Amino acid sequence: MTSFYERVYELVRQIPEGNVSTYGIIAERLSLRGAARMVGWALNSADLSTVPAHRVVNRNGELSGKQHFPSPDAMRTMLEAEGITFLPDGSVDLERHLFRFDRDGNDAI
DNA sequence: GACATGACGGCAC
DNA sequence: AGTGCCGCCATGT
Numbered sequence: 001m002t003s004f005y006e007r008v009y010e011l012v013r014q015i016p017e018g019n020v021s022t023y024g025i026i027a028e029r030l031s032l033r034g035a036a037r038m039v040g041w042a043l044n045s046a047d048l049s050t051v052p053a054h055r056v057v058n059r060n061g062e063l064s065g066k067q068h069f070p071s072p073d074a075m076r077t078m079l080e081a082e083g084i085t086f087l088p089d090g091s092v093d094l095e096r097h098l099f100r101f102d103r104d105g106n107d108a109i
Numbered sequence: 110g111a112c113a114t115g116a117c118g119g120c121a122c
Numbered sequence: 123a124g125t126g127c128c129g130c131c132a133t134g135t
Contacts, residue, residue: 024117
């Protein structure tokens with residue numbers, strides 16, 4: 001039985017390079033609407049080498065999870081390396097990089 | 110088994 | 123428009 005974490009990981013892995021998603025969208029995708037916290041929590045136990053957790057930001061485009069990376073700047077650096085642009089206020093330009101899982105997010109896991 | 114915690118989000122004030 | 127509170131669900135103690 002697939003654990004709750006694996007579902008989150010599988011979904012996050014589907015976020016293409018140069019794109020980001022939000023905890024809320026992922027939670028909703030897992031029928032856990034309103035429980036976005038669970039997503040971040042799951043990522044906390046995720047293997048950063050196999051799960052692009054850096055591509056998950058809060059609904060405001062802020063890197064709320066940077067403190068959970070090896071280095072606080074790692075998240076931003078990795079995103080920039082993928083071509084993601086940031087707004088003057090330091091948040092991700094969601095208008096430009098938000099990935100919407102356009103019904104292509106394979107719900108079969 | 111109950112209580113507190115947590116990488117969020119929405120709504121009320 | 124900014125701040126605060128409550129809700130949501132899985133895990134750890």
